[in-house]
Amino acid sequence: MYQPLHQFKAEFFKALGHPLRLVILEQLIAGEKSVTDLQAALGVDQSSVSQQLAILRTRNIVETRKDGTSVFYRLRDPLLAELLELARSIFNNHLIDTQAMLQQLATTDT
């Protein structure tokens, strides 16, 4: 229906489009983490973490390493950290714009 490449890119962004998956990825920027680590850091149940990790895995956004019964996850591409950082800048701009707009609405007497 669409070009495969665009479909592929859309899948990638869709994979980033979930709050818990974003928090997981932010954790992984700092270095690899086991499922238990993530579970503890995020305060969510094991199944939820595994479910979301599975999605990131199938989209090739994260990679794994097994050690005993633990599975350690890490970002597949360091550029992803840059991408998330760049996204943060965009959000900041956006928030600043929104603030400025609200400010103007509040102070304009027309």
Add this chain to the structure above:
Amino acid sequence: MYQPLHQFKAEFFKALGHPLRLVILEQLIAGEKSVTDLQAALGVDQSSVSQQLAILRTRNIVETRKDGTSVFYRLRDPLLAELLELARSIFNNHLIDTQAMLQQLATTDT
């Protein structure tokens, strides 16, 4: 349920997670375009373009300018172009990795 900021970021990435919306954004990197321009360039019907533009608008990813009966769309933040470019690099890495993997599968005789 989740932190508002993470929810907000997720909304942003979700907005990018659609093939047609990605193609639209790629067009807009080159400069502002009217709905008709986009419709012609992408070969899709008017309604679909407007629908997807509406989503990009509500997520504050694009801005508009009216001129007569035409509405011109442009990226709200130039950083978005950088983000899409960075994403492209990540996809390329991924595709190269996948190719290398297939190559190895094909040439290994174990």
Add this chain to the structure above:
DNA sequence: ATCAAATATACAAATATTCATATATTTGAG
């Protein structure tokens, strides 16, 4: 005032995602 062009919105069926709950699988320790 009327018309046509350009754009936006409404609606609903099809499809996909989310998320909680339950169950499986894998691995190392004893």
Add this chain to the structure above:
DNA sequence: CTCAAATATATGAATATTTGTATATTTGAT
């Protein structure tokens, strides 16, 4: 071998997104 810890998967109901079709709105020209 048995058990417990760690992780993964299955299932399904609730919710959200997609997408085609129809209709509405806005604007400039005549």
